[in-house]
Amino acid sequence: MSYDAILLTSFGGPEGPDEVMPYLERVTAGRGVPYERLVEVSHHYLALGGVSPINDQNRALLAKMRERFPELGIDLPIYWGNRNSEPYFADVVKQMYQDGHRKVLAWVTSAYSSYSGCRQYRENLHKALTDNDLLGKMTIDKVRHYFDHPGFLEPVIEDLAQKINEMVQGGVASERIKVMFATHSIPNAMGETSGPPARREEWAKPGGAYEAQHLAASGIVMDAVAKRIDAEIPQWELVYQSRSGSPEIPWLEPDVNDAIVSAKAAGQEGVIVVPIGFVSDHVEVIWDLDNEAKETAQEQGLAFSRAATSGVHHAFVDGIGELLLERIRGEDKKALSKLGPWADFCAVGCCPNLRKELPAVASAEV
Template sequence: MAYDAVVLVSFGGPERPEDVMPFLQNVTRGRGVPPERLAEVAEHYQHFGGVSPINQQSRDLLAAIRADFAAHGLDLPVYWGNRNWHPMLADTVTQMRDDGVTRALAFVTSAFGGYSSCRQYQDDIAAARAAVGPDAPLIDKLRQFWDHPGFVEPHADAVRSALAQLAPATRAGTRLVFTAHSVPTSMAANAGPHGGRYEAQLHEVARLVHAAAAPDLPWDLVWQSRSGPPQVPWLEPDVNDHLAALAAAGDTTAVVVSPIGFVSDHLEVVWDLDTEARQTAKQHGLDFVRAGTPGIDPRFVAMVRELVLERIEPDGITRRRRLGELPMWDTCPTVCCVPTRRPS
C-alpha cells in the first residue's frame, strides 16, 4: 500500500500560563473531572512557568525522525499534530491535504493498547479527518510498540544508569518500581477483540526491562497520575502509597522508579515522580532515583523508521522486531478498546 507522508501524533501541552486551563479543559472534556482537581493540576503547570515540556520534546523528536529518515533514504515528509493543544491535529491534517498528501501513517507517542493510549488517538485522527472534509488524507495508525527493542532497551539502560547513582552498599535493599498512567478499571477491561491489554502489556515491559537491567532485584508495577472523581475505581496502587508501604515493610531502603508507561519526560513525569514521589520517598527515609525515558534516543528514533518500513515494504512484517511474548497486530477494529461505559 502506498503512503506519501508520516504524521507524529502527540498529546500536546500548554506553552504559556494562560494556556493551562483551556488545555486541561480540552483534555478532560466530558469526563466529569471536578473543577478543584483541574485547579490542582493547573498549579502543577505553574511550577514550571505554565509550560509543559511535551511540545518541545515533540519538536525534538520530529527533528530527529526527519534526520533519521533522510540519513536512511526514506523519502517521506513528517508532520506533527496534537490531540489537545496547538498544533492541533485537524490543522495539521488540513496542511497535509493542502500539500497534496493522500495517505499517511501516524506514529502515536503512546506505546500501549487501551482506550486512552490507543483507541482515543484513533478517534481523534478520525475526528480531525472529518473536520477537514471528504478530501482529507487517509491516515493509518502504526502498530503499538511497547515491546520493540527501540522502546525497551532505552528504558533498560536508563534503569542501569539510575542504579549506578546509588551507593553499591545499598543494592541489597534496592527495589525497582515501574510506573504507568493509571486508568479507570472499567477502561482497563475494555471490550473488543484486543481489549484488556493495557495491564498485560505493561507487565510484559516491566518484565523485559527488569530482566535486561537488574534481574537480581525485586520489582513492582504501580500507577500514577490519577485524575478522575474519587468514586470511580482506578488501577492501584498509586506510586506514593506504594512507596509508603515499602518503607513500612522495612526491607527496602532505596528505589529506582522507572516510568515505563511514557516515552519522554513530560509533566506527569517531572511533577508526579520527580516532585511528588521523590518527596514521598524522602518523608519515609527511602533513597530515590528516577530513571529516564527514551526521548530522542537513537534506538527509539530508528524504531519509528522500522515501524514505517514494516507497513510500506512488501516483506516488512517478516522483519518485525519484538521482544515480548504477547499477541501483536498491525491494525485494530473499530470495536476494539471501546469502554463498557464512557470514562469518567
C-alpha cells in the same frame, strides 16, 4: 503500502500560563473530573512556568526523525499534530491535504492499548478528516503498539542499569532496592476493555491488555538489566500515578506514593522509579515523580532515583523508523514479548469509548 507522508501524533500541552486552564478543560471534557482537581493540577503546570515540556520534546523528536529517517531509507515528509493544543489535528490534516498527501501513516507517542492511548487518537484523526470534508479523499493509518519493541525499551534498560549500579555504589544493597515501573492510571473499566475482545481472556482484570503490556515491558527490562549490573537483581513491581477522575470511579492501583510507603514498611532502603508508561518527560513525570514521589521517598527515609524515558535516544528514533518501515516496506516486525508483535490494525470493539460508543474504525478513514 504506498504512503506519502508521516504524522507524529501526540497529546499536546499548554505553552503559557494563560493556556493552562483551557487546556485542562479540553483534556477532561465530559469525564466528570472535579473542578478542584483541575485547579490542583494547574498548579503543577504553573510551577513549571505554565508550559508543558511535551511540545518541546516533540519538536526535538521531530528534528531527530527528519535527520535520521533518510539514512534509514524513509524519504517522506514528516508532520506533527496534537490532540489538545496547537498544532491541532484538524489544521495539520488540512495542511497535509493541501500539500498533496493522500495516504498518511501516523506514529503516536503512546506505546500501549487503552481508549485514551489508542482508539481516541483514531477518533480524533477521523474527526479531523470529517471536519475538513476529506473522508474518502485522504486516509490516515496508525502504527501498531510498540510496548515490547527493542527500540523503545533499550534506552530504559540502559539507564535503569546505570541507576541501580549508582544506588548500590552509594551504599544501598541491591536486595534493599525496589524498582517501581510507573504508568498513568486509568479507570478499571477502561483497563478491562483494553485490547481486542477475542484476546481478553489472556490477561487478568481489571488491568486488561493495558496492564499486561506494561508487565511484559517491565519484565523485559528487568531481564536485560540483570545482565548489565554488578549485583543481585532488585525486586520490582508495576505502579500507577496521575489519576484524575471522579473519586467514585475505581482506577488501577497501587498508587506510586502508596507503593513507596509500603516499600519502606517492607524494609526496603531505596526506590528507583521507571516511567515505563511514557515516551518522554511529560509533566506527569516531572511533577508526579520527580517532585511528589521523590518527596514521599524522602519522608520515608528512602534513597530515590528516577530512570530516564526513551526521549530522543538514538535507539528509540531508529525504533520508530523500524515501526514505520514495517508498514511502508513490509519489513519484519520486532517484538520482545509473547504478547507481540501487536496487530497493525485494531480489532472491532478494541479499547471502546465507554462514555459514548462510536463506529469502530481500523484507521482514520471509515
